Amino acid sequence: MSVLSKLGKIDYRWLYITSLILTAIPLVYPIGLSVTLSQPVKDYYSAIQDLPEGSVIAVSFGGSASLLDEQEAQFLATWKTIFSLGHKVLFYSTTEDGPMILQDHLGDKVKPEDYGYTYGEDYVELGFSPLGEPGEASFAANIRGVYAADKYGTPLDDLPMMVDINDYSGIDLLMFQYTACTSIEWVVRQWSVPYQTKVIATTLGCCGPMAAPYYPSQIEGFLSGSGAGTELEVLSGNPGPGAAMSDSKSIGILPQLVFIAFGNIAYFANKYMKKEDDQ
Amino acid sequence: MATLRREIPKFIVMIFGLFMLLGSFTTIPIFDTIKAELTSWTVTISAVSVWLGAVYASYANYRLYQRNKKEGIEHLIYFIVPFVVFGLQFGSGILYGVESPQYRWYFTNIYQNIGATVYAVMFFTLASSAYRTFIASSWDATALLAGGIIYTLRQIPLFQVMIPGIVGAGEWVMLVPNVGGGRGAVIAAALGALALGVRTLMGQEATITEGG
Amino acid sequence: MAGIMELLGMALGTFLIFSTLSMLYKDNVFFRVGQMAVMGSSIAHFILYNMKNVYNNAWTPLMNGDIMMIIPLILGLLMYTRLRRSTAWLARYPSSVLVGIGTGVMVAGTVSGQILDQIAVTMTDVLNWNTSGGSLINAIIIAVGVVTSITFFVFTKEHTGVVGKSASIGRKFLMISLGANWSGELVWYLTQLVGRLMYIKNFVTALMGG
Structure with missing residues (x-):
């Protein structure tokens, strides 16, 4: 067996160990690489920025604690952007983890009160409800049908911000945050199509390509993965966890690319040698 | 009895589905109201039935223990651990509330950490499988490889700096050929879902209401 | 400086990270x-x-006083009849409600949102002669991708002749999509790894009084 064909049979554990070591190094010695902005991210940012001050943004929050490493940069940069522009925000969680993540973010990492916000007047948290697609339809048609009270148990009519918000007509922009790739269809079918509500989305890296067919006609912009979160941090001038992760991703991916190259070299070497033998 | 067990459930599917369609395709206010009311029911039904998952998971865990208990004490530990963690976390949530630091302690350190690490493990398994399968052995495989590599390079800051034009190329892959293939898949899947949906609403998909 | 419970939590978290990663070597008790x-x-x-x-x-x-709420509550409770074989059929009632509503809601949005609108946007981009040359070429590539990948999903006609050629081109488009999906997934998992390593780093820093 030639050296080249051996490249296709390297023990996987070399890939594991080199990836682990290379990913860890930039955490100790950061490099500080820059990022380039992409169009869906710019459009996502513009959709928030172009709203008149005081517009109402509904955040359908489907964040997952297990996947927070991938999405936290998107979330934090988004909250900072919204709060700095003075929009009103209506948070509702569609996953059980949602309220815990929001509690950590709004209670500690990006406090709305630091931007002059008052709970009940400028932002409201409705807590968790297992909405799914019918629930999204119900929420768009009648918010009080699925949320009688906010997460603290206060009836919605007792919250000043909610007095005039009953359904989709009180929402200027829907921000859909999800982790199951096909869930993007829910908002297209239940918000974008029936009410022509403006929609933007944030999701995992692997779901971006599946959201792309709906962009920009039905979804005005989207963030997919922590890379897009980092881009939003740069674009909005709010550095956060995304920037800290960039260097490790840059170096940690190298063994994978080298191994894919090895696999292909070995394949073509074998093919060439087989051809030689046949002749 | 067959009417109660099979025919009425099928009728419920049809009638509730019809109300949803009327609520969506007509502008008659009463159907909008019915749609809003009925869709809100799904939320409560789902939330009330969540204990069912706990019962099934406990039963599966018990069956696993029954099958392996002769193999040693470790299987008894596997059997007990979920109940202990459940008891501690559930008790903490009831006693102190789900917003309390006590509850968050379990949530962050057990639930979040293990869940996140499982996905980290997936990096290694996906990487090793790509080493075996991302080979340009045919035109189809080459298309897969090209789409994957270009978009990977586009996502990584190091290559954005090293390879001029990679951002444009990655974005082009995402927004042109990916949209072409993805949109075709969306339309094809929607046509399939539509056919299945119509069959379901007409009571032709018996399997959906046969369970239980 | 982190409190004792926070440190204990981070120690437990770090232990659980290592125990989960240990699966890469082989399945084990931890x-x-x-x-x-x-x-x-x-x-x-x-x-x-x-x-x-x-x-x-x-x-x-x-x-x-919202008396209507009693209905979904009862329907939700009926789900538990599954636990006894003799009463399991009763669970078909809440299931039917969920299926009927879910299907009705899905069907209504699918026609417009995922079929008509998707076709319309594809055609509009191709027929919009005011766009630049590059955009038009891209619109044509997308349209070719849409048509050919739909043929790939036609299973009622054998993939030979023109249909076969079209399906083969469609498969290339789908492969590029899958490649991009794979790439997104790979980088996502890598981010998860980075996140866990950062957690361990934070624990070590906290342990040293940082």
């Missing part, structure tokens, strides 16, 4: 204990939040 622990933890979490939802949004309105 990995399995962690797996079982997360099962108990997630069930507790799901139940607590769903109970809270039922209390706030169904039980309280019912007590305040």
Whole structure:
């Protein structure tokens, strides 16, 4: 067996160990690489920025604690952007983890009160409800049908911000945050199509390509993965966890690319040698 | 009895589905109201039935223990651990509330950490499988490889700096050929879902209401 | 400076990260204990939040006079009849309600949102002669991708001749899509790894009094 064909049979554990070591190094010695902005991210940012001050943004929050490493940069940069522009925000969680993540973010990492916000007047948290697609339809048609009270148990009519918000007509922009790739269809079918509500989305890296067919006609912009979160941090001038992760991703991916190259070299070497033998 | 067990459930599917369609395709206010009311029911039904998952998971865990208990004490530990963690976390949530630091302690350190690490493990398994399968052995495989590599390079800051034009190329892959293939898949899947949906609403998909 | 409970939590978290990663070497007792622990933890979490939802949004309105709330509550409880073989058929009623509503809602949006609008945007881009040359070429590539990949999903006609050629081109487009999906997934998992390494780093820093 030639050296080249051996490249296709390297023990996987070399890939594991080199990836682990290379990913860890930039955490100790950061490099500080820059990022380039992409169009869906710019459009996502513009959709928030172009709203008149005081517009109402509904955040359908489907964040997952297990996947927070991938999405936290998107979330934090988004909250900072919204709060700095003075929009009103209506948070509702569609996953059980949602309220815990929001509690950590709004209670500690990006406090709305630091931007002059008052709970009940400028932002409201409705807590968790297992909405799914019918629930999204119900929420768009009648918010009080699925949320009688906010997460603290206060009836919605007792919250000043909610007095005039009953359904989709009180929402200027829907921000859909999800982790199951096909869930993007829910908002297209239940918000974008029936009410022509403006929609933007944030999701995992692997779901971006599946959201792309709906962009920009039905979804005005989207963030997919922590890379897009980092881009939003740069674009909005709010550095956060995304920037800290960039260097490790840059170096940690190298063994994978080298191994894919090895696999292909070995394949073509074998093919060439087989051809030689046949002749 | 067959009417109660099979025919009425099928009728419920049809009638509730019809109300949803009327609520969506007509502008008659009463159907909008019915749609809003009925869709809100799904939320409560789902939330009330969540204990069912706990019962099934406990039963599966018990069956696993029954099958392996002769193999040693470790299987008894596997059997007990979920109940202990459940008891501690559930008790903490009831006693102190789900917003309390006590509850968050379990949530962050057990639930979040293990869940996140499982996905980290997936990096290694996906990487090793790509080493075996991302080979340009045919035109189809080459298309897969090209789409994957270009978009990977586009996502990584190091290559954005090293390879001029990679951002444009990655974005082009995402927004042109990916949209072409993805949109075709969306339309094809929607046509399939539509056919299945119509069959379901007409009571032709018996399997959906046969369970239980 | 981190408190003792916070440090203990981080120590437990770090241990669980290593025990889960140890699976890469081989299946072992620490990995399995962690797996079982997360099962108990997630069930507790799901139940607590769903109970809270039922209390706030169904039980309280019912007590305040919203009598209609009794129906979904009863339907939800009927799901538990599955646990006895003799009563299991009763669970078909709430299932039928969920299926009927879910299907009706899905069908209504699918026609317009995923079929007509998707076709319309594809055609509009191609027929829009005011766009630049590059955009038009891209629109044509997208349209070719849409048509050919739909042919790939036609299973009622044999993939030979023109249909076969079209399906073959469609498969290339789908492969590029899958490649991009794979890439997104790979970088996502890598981010998860970076996140866990950062957690360990934070624990070490906290341990050293940082």
